[in-house]
Amino acid sequence: MAERLPVAVLGANGRMGSEAVKAVTAAPDMELVAALGRSDSLESIVDAGARYVVDLTVPDSTEANVRFAVEHGLHAVVGTTGWTAERLESLRSLLAGNPGVGVLIAPNFALGSVLASAFAAKAARYFESVEIIELHHPDKVDAPSGTAVRTAQLVAASRAGAGVAPSPDATQTALDGARGADVDGVRVHSVRLRGLVAHQEVLLGGPGEQLTIRHDSFDRASFMPGVLLGLRSVAAHPGLTVGLDGYLDLGL
């Protein structure tokens, strides 16, 4: 039997981290060698012999966690949001000095979500208007969601590449927040509601019609196949990959 992947999970006591602990523990080709909470030392993952790190912490912690992993030659699979363009560029520079180390930063590990974002980017050039609504549990600390930001970025790039004008909007007066967040010219609206987990709608509008592309995660189990795929693939993808679609041949 091939050697099992030695994996450390950061954020192990959280909603996602606890699911990842269960998924890694159940995977026949993996060994959970460390499970860290906020107060635990990152050195313990090296001492435990980890070669892979899963980061499912918080935006304020993730950059230092991932930099530690790279500096110690550990591959990282990252789900935590908060990865701005500046942080990504800094990480790319660090990785250039650590060839052979792979990092995957995936705003969403659910395959349906990855597909929905790709479908939206494909469709967006054909519609006059595009807006995004993301809907999450009220314990989420960031808005808009990382998934919605990435979807908006993909949509905006697709529309710009096709020479499509920005969505029309005659708004002249508005209460703060009424038109949502502006992500590369795409409006993103965030709903926080008890009873929800993670949901997104991309609304594409044209004369007399609307196309809605919606994805729902009803349970955090939806993210785990993507986390495991990331762990099994990251070593074969040195450098930084943003988006699980970078490991998939979606053909879109």
Ligand SMILES: NC(=O)C1=CN([C@@H]2O[C@H](COP(=O)(O)OP(=O)(O)OC[C@H]3O[C@@H](n4cnc5c(N)ncnc54)[C@H](OP(=O)(O)O)[C@@H]3O)[C@@H](O)[C@H]2O)C=CC1
């Ligand atoms: N990519 C994807 O598919 C998904 C990504 N996410 C993202 O994952 C992140 C976590 O979400 P969620 O699990 O709901 O959040 P939680 O707040 O439930 O979990 C985060 C956990 O990380 C812990 N933590 C904070 N800093 C550190 C640190 N330095 N080292 C170790 N642990 C630390 C927290 O500890 P403490 O309790 O002490 O604060 C907490 O237990 C968010 O950014 C979220 O947006 C969520 C779902 C899917």
Ligand SMILES: O=C(O)C1=N[C@H](C(=O)O)C[C@H](O)C1
């Ligand atoms: O905080 C969450 O729950 C989620 N966060 C990620 C995001 O911000 O996109 C992924 C998913 O939407 C769930």
